[in-house]
Structures are given as C-alpha cells and as structure tokens.
Amino acid sequence: MTNIHINDTTLRDGEQAAGIVFSAAEKIAIASMMDSMGIPELEVGIPAMGGSEAQAITTIVQKGLKAKLLGWNRAVRSDIEASIACGLKRVHISVPVSEIQIKAKFKGKTNLVWQRLKDSLNFALDQDLFVSVGAEDASRADESFLLEVAQFAQSLGASRFRFCDTVGILEPLTTAQKVGKLVECLKIPIEMHTHNDFGLATANALAGLQAGATAVNTTVNGLGERAGNAALEEMIMALKRLYQVDLAIETSRLRELSQQVIAASGIALPPWKAIVGDNVFAHESGIHAHGVLENPQTYEPFSPDEVGWKRRLVVGKHSGRHLLTNVLSQHGIRLNHEESQVVLDSVRHLSVQMKRSLTVEELLYVVSNRSMSHGIV
Ligand SMILES: CC(=O)SCCNC(=O)CCNC(=O)[C@H](O)C(C)(C)COP(=O)(O)OP(=O)(O)OC[C@H]1O[C@@H](n2cnc3c(N)ncnc32)[C@H](O)[C@@H]1OP(=O)(O)O
Ligand SMILES: O=C(O)CCC(=O)C(=O)O
Known part of the structure; x- marks a missing residue:
C-alpha cells in the first residue's frame, strides 16, 4: 500500500x-x-x-x-x-x-x-x-x-x-x-x-x-x-x-x-472502543497486570502515548498481588505476602458487592481501615 x-x-x-x-x-x-x-x-x-x-x-x-x-x-x-x-x-x-x-x-x-x-x-x-x-x-x-x-x-x-x-x-x-x-x-x-x-x-x-x-x-x-x-x-x-x-x-x-x-x-464511547476508548490501556486482571508490569508489550499492541492516552492499573475483582503491591507502593505502603492476600480478599468481596472496581481512595481506605473493610483483615 x-x-x-x-x-x-x-x-x-x-x-x-x-x-x-x-x-x-x-x-x-x-x-x-x-x-x-x-x-x-x-x-x-x-x-x-x-x-x-x-x-x-x-x-x-x-x-x-x-x-x-x-x-x-x-x-x-x-x-x-x-x-x-x-x-x-x-x-x-x-x-x-x-x-x-x-x-x-x-x-x-x-x-x-x-x-x-x-x-x-x-x-x-x-x-x-x-x-x-x-x-x-x-x-x-x-x-x-x-x-x-x-x-x-x-x-x-x-x-x-x-x-x-x-x-x-x-x-x-x-x-x-x-x-x-x-x-x-x-x-x-x-x-x-x-x-x-x-x-x-x-x-x-x-x-x-x-x-x-x-x-x-x-x-x-x-x-x-x-x-x-x-x-x-x-x-x-x-x-x-x-x-x-x-x-x-x-x-x-x-x-x-x-x-x-x-x-x-454529546455521545459517549463504550470504554472498549478501539484506539481511543477509556479502557484500551487499562489492566485489572492479575495475570495481565503482572505481565504489563514486567513488560507492557505483553498485553498492549502499542504504547498509549502513541495515541495520546495513558496506561491505568485498576484494582478490582480480578486483580492479583503484583498489581496490588505496585499500586500501594506508589502511596508508600508496603504489605507482606499475608497482608496483601487479606487486602485482596477484601477488594474482591467489595468489588463483587459494588459490581465494579475500587478507586484508589477506596483501596487506601480498605488498607487503613482493615477491621472495617470486610471484617477479615
Ligand atoms: C448515503 C448518504 O449518506 S446520502 C447523503 C444523505 N444526507 C442527507 O440527506 C442530509 C442532508 N439532506 C438534506 O438536507 C435534504 O435531504 C436535501 C436539502 C439534500 C434535500 O431536501 P428535500 O428537497 O426536502 O428532499 P428530500 O430529502 O425529502 O428527498 C431527497 C430528494 O433528493 C433526490 N436525490 C437523492 N439522492 C440523489 C442523488 N444522488 N442525485 C440526485 N437526486 C437525488 C431524491 O430523489 C429526492 O428527490 P425529490 O424531492 O425530487 O423526490
Ligand atoms: O458519497 C456517496 O456517494 C454516498 C456516500 C454515503 O454516505 C454512503 O453511501 O453511505
């Protein structure tokens, strides 16, 4: 061509x-x-x-x-x-x-x-x-x-x-x-x-x-x-x-x-709209996020800056430890393996209840109010 x-x-x-x-x-x-x-x-x-x-x-x-x-x-x-x-x-x-x-x-x-x-x-x-x-x-x-x-x-x-x-x-x-x-x-x-x-x-x-x-x-x-x-x-x-x-x-x-x-x-796009949708560089699933943290090319066909957009790591029902640890470390929080698992269980429970992923503020709230989050931390 x-x-x-x-x-x-x-x-x-x-x-x-x-x-x-x-x-x-x-x-x-x-x-x-x-x-x-x-x-x-x-x-x-x-x-x-x-x-x-x-x-x-x-x-x-x-x-x-x-x-x-x-x-x-x-x-x-x-x-x-x-x-x-x-x-x-x-x-x-x-x-x-x-x-x-x-x-x-x-x-x-x-x-x-x-x-x-x-x-x-x-x-x-x-x-x-x-x-x-x-x-x-x-x-x-x-x-x-x-x-x-x-x-x-x-x-x-x-x-x-x-x-x-x-x-x-x-x-x-x-x-x-x-x-x-x-x-x-x-x-x-x-x-x-x-x-x-x-x-x-x-x-x-x-x-x-x-x-x-x-x-x-x-x-x-x-x-x-x-x-x-x-x-x-x-x-x-x-x-x-x-x-x-x-x-x-x-x-x-x-x-x-x-x-x-x-x-x-006045017409919004579905988040999955190819190239420009809100979610096209968003990763929630544990396996995907782990891969992307190692090397973004594992789950992205090209870099988000190429189209003026950005990568997002979203904590929700499908997330895993690597993603959680990465997001929390950006806020100066370090959890050991056991603590991470407990927070993840809470995140999963809350995501299912709310039928959505958690905002960073909600995640930090879960971490800092562990006894209130699900009664399990
Ligand atoms: C596949 C496409 O997208 S085609 C583009 C479609 N876009 C639009 O229609 C949006 C803009 N259109 C308009 O503002 C209006 O339709 C106008 C101003 C073009 C015409 O309005 P009106 O005169 O009220 O006619 P109306 O829209 O009801 O009917 C279309 C007329 O154009 C004729 N026409 C349609 N396509 C063509 C064409 N390619 N070449 C010649 N005449 C055509 C129709 O036969 C009809 O003619 P008639 O009024 O003699 O029966
Ligand atoms: O330009 C033309 O001829 C028609 C274009 C069009 O909008 C169409 O066919 O859908």
Missing part, C-alpha cells in the same frame, strides 16, 4: 448520525484540529442544506486550512451551485447505482443516472472544480453497471471514484474482489466509503486499500449513519502498525480529537 489518502467525513456522514448536531463553532473547531494534525482532506458538509450549514462550511473555507475541503452534493446542479457559493473548490457528486436505490430515488429510471451525472459533472468541471464521483450502494450494484458508471465518470473528467458500501453488507474478501475489478479498469483513484452495520467498516476499507484503492473515508470515533463508518483512529493506527504505512498524521492527538468529537456530539 502506498500513497494512501485520508478524506475524513466526520463533518458530513459523521453528523448524519441520528440525533447529532454540531454547532458551527464545533464544526470549525473539529476541522481546525484535524487540519493541524495533518489530515489531508475533509468532507465538510452538505452546502445544499443552506442556512447555518452553508454558513459553517463557508467559514471553514475562509480559514485557509492546509487540508483540502470537499462538499457533498447530489447529482443536481443547484447542489453544485450551493457548494460554489460556499467557496468550495472541490465537490463530491453522488449517484445511486444499485437497482434498489435507483428505484427509490429515480423511480427506476436508469437513464437519469447517466443524465444527471453528466449534467452535474459537466457543470462542476465548467466551473473549474475538482470533482469526485460517488457510487451510492456500489456494494449491492450490478458489477458491470457499476463499472460502466465509473468509466463514464472518468471519461467525463472526474478525478476520483468513491466505492460506497452504503448499508455495510460487505466482508473483506468480497470487498477486495469488487474493488480489485474496478482498480484494474480505472485510471483515476478509488476511494473507499464503508459502513459498520456488521462491525466490519474498518476491515472492509482496509481490504479495499489492499486491493488497490488509494483513498479512504473515515469519521472520528466511527460516528455516522446507523452503526457508523470506518473510524479515523482505527484506520490511521491500523495502517501505521499493521501495514507499516505512516501517513505523517499526529497520532498523539487522536485521543484528544476523539474527546473533542464526544463533547460536540
């Missing part, structure tokens, strides 16, 4: 997640932060929505960021005009390509796919815009029809073709086969846009890249329609660590970026 290009769509598909609204200030702050981290392209929204959305996009454009900025459009001339009015120089034009979508959107009239794509694309090119074309529901489309649309877009002058697994029904092997066929026949770059309905968005996007696609849509925290999109942080770290593709993006700010999007979206 070489020259992989990230085009993040947190501000477009991410915000399409039901119930999510970013304020203009939040959109601008997220765009600025991603830009400063080195994300090379941002799909900033849908100018055709007008009003505050168009205003926010215009403000982002006026900030003069290094990142390339793309506006999302239907194959409709007035959508492109709205993008131009925001000052965008790059537009993405989407057309439905599966039978089911063409039936629902264009009343089954396939000729409208060609006609509307041609009219909107030509109009955009006449305005000297960079044009990317998206094949909505490409994964369920007839493969020859999809290829014809892609070649048509290329012949008209599109600079990139987006393969969309709109309802997230692919798995990696099929993704690679489908994308590989397009790569063989197209000269323009192919971009992956994958959804997470079966939890495979990142895996499928990576499979597309392995098959020769060179661009990929992501969203921070995997935010997006229904089950979301391929997560930016997963994509960057998988490329870096599993494929040795370093995109020169400041990974040490991934956790901070994730927190910014959590704050703006």
Whole structure:
C-alpha cells in the first residue's frame, strides 16, 4: 500500500448520525484540529442544506486550512451551485447505482443516472472544480453497471471514484474482489466509503486499500449513519502498525480529537472502543497486570502515548498481588505476602458487592481501615 489518502467525513456522514448536531463553532473547531494534525482532506458538509450549514462550511473555507475541503452534493446542479457559493473548490457528486436505490430515488429510471451525472459533472468541471464521483450502494450494484458508471465518470473528467458500501453488507474478501475489478479498469483513484452495520467498516476499507484503492473515508470515533463508518483512529493506527504505512498524521492527538468529537456530539464511547476508548490501556486482571508490569508489550499492541492516552492499573475483582503491591507502593505502603492476600480478599468481596472496581481512595481506605473493610483483615 502506498500513497494512501485520508478524506475524513466526520463533518458530513459523521453528523448524519441520528440525533447529532454540531454547532458551527464545533464544526470549525473539529476541522481546525484535524487540519493541524495533518489530515489531508475533509468532507465538510452538505452546502445544499443552506442556512447555518452553508454558513459553517463557508467559514471553514475562509480559514485557509492546509487540508483540502470537499462538499457533498447530489447529482443536481443547484447542489453544485450551493457548494460554489460556499467557496468550495472541490465537490463530491453522488449517484445511486444499485437497482434498489435507483428505484427509490429515480423511480427506476436508469437513464437519469447517466443524465444527471453528466449534467452535474459537466457543470462542476465548467466551473473549474475538482470533482469526485460517488457510487451510492456500489456494494449491492450490478458489477458491470457499476463499472460502466465509473468509466463514464472518468471519461467525463472526474478525478476520483468513491466505492460506497452504503448499508455495510460487505466482508473483506468480497470487498477486495469488487474493488480489485474496478482498480484494474480505472485510471483515476478509488476511494473507499464503508459502513459498520456488521462491525466490519474498518476491515472492509482496509481490504479495499489492499486491493488497490488509494483513498479512504473515515469519521472520528466511527460516528455516522446507523452503526457508523470506518473510524479515523482505527484506520490511521491500523495502517501505521499493521501495514507499516505512516501517513505523517499526529497520532498523539487522536485521543484528544476523539474527546473533542464526544463533547460536540454529546455521545459517549463504550470504554472498549478501539484506539481511543477509556479502557484500551487499562489492566485489572492479575495475570495481565503482572505481565504489563514486567513488560507492557505483553498485553498492549502499542504504547498509549502513541495515541495520546495513558496506561491505568485498576484494582478490582480480578486483580492479583503484583498489581496490588505496585499500586500501594506508589502511596508508600508496603504489605507482606499475608497482608496483601487479606487486602485482596477484601477488594474482591467489595468489588463483587459494588459490581465494579475500587478507586484508589477506596483501596487506601480498605488498607487503613482493615477491621472495617470486610471484617477479615
Ligand atoms: C448515503 C448518504 O449518506 S446520502 C447523503 C444523505 N444526507 C442527507 O440527506 C442530509 C442532508 N439532506 C438534506 O438536507 C435534504 O435531504 C436535501 C436539502 C439534500 C434535500 O431536501 P428535500 O428537497 O426536502 O428532499 P428530500 O430529502 O425529502 O428527498 C431527497 C430528494 O433528493 C433526490 N436525490 C437523492 N439522492 C440523489 C442523488 N444522488 N442525485 C440526485 N437526486 C437525488 C431524491 O430523489 C429526492 O428527490 P425529490 O424531492 O425530487 O423526490
Ligand atoms: O458519497 C456517496 O456517494 C454516498 C456516500 C454515503 O454516505 C454512503 O453511501 O453511505
């Protein structure tokens, strides 16, 4: 894999997640932060929505960021005009390509796919815009029809073709086969846009890249329609660590970026969320903590600082002596073997009663009030 290009769509598909609204200030702050981290392209929204959305996009454009900025459009001339009015120089034009979508959107009239794509694309090119074309529901489309649309877009002058697994029904092997066929026949770059309905968005996007696609849509925290999109942080770290593709993006700010999007979206992440979740470098189990204390690589695929996060040792139901001793020694407390075992029994008992691990304060309380903790110390 070489020259992989990230085009993040947190501000477009991410915000399409039901119930999510970013304020203009939040959109601008997220765009600025991603830009400063080195994300090379941002799909900033849908100018055709007008009003505050168009205003926010215009403000982002006026900030003069290094990142390339793309506006999302239907194959409709007035959508492109709205993008131009925001000052965008790059537009993405989407057309439905599966039978089911063409039936629902264009009343089954396939000729409208060609006609509307041609009219909107030509109009955009006449305005000297960079044009990317998206094949909505490409994964369920007839493969020859999809290829014809892609070649048509290329012949008209599109600079990139987006393969969309709109309802997230692919798995990696099929993704690679489908994308590989397009790569063989197209000269323009192919971009992956994958959804997470079966939890495979990142895996499928990576499979597309392995098959020769060179661009990929992501969203921070995997935010997006229904089950979301391929997560930016997963994509960057998988490329870096599993494929040795370093995109020169400041990974040490991934956790901070994730927190910014959590704050703006009002949606918390599960603690186990890959790369940026609260628990991804937390160790409670005795055997794991013992291993990590000897060498963090025993149970961590990479160091937490690489993504701007930190290791935590948590004392709870599954903890063992090595972990306990380590945590207590940070507070100047040394216990002998027998005392440690008694405290551990107490910790286990309390954790089961409270159905959670103990805070450090609770642990210290257990140690200093041994007679009260469980009646056994
Ligand atoms: C897979 C995706 O994520 S696609 C992106 C989805 N994102 C969004 O929908 C968010 C922003 N959308 C909006 O603000 C509104 O839907 C607007 C402004 C774009 C359009 O609003 P409305 O005019 O009220 O239309 P509405 O949303 O009800 O219906 C969509 C219309 O676009 C048409 N349409 C849908 N996709 C396309 C397309 N790719 N190219 C051309 N027309 C399209 C539909 O056929 C329908 O047309 P009709 O009004 O002539 O029947
Ligand atoms: O860009 C497109 O063509 C559609 C993108 C999209 O959001 C999708 O297909 O899920």
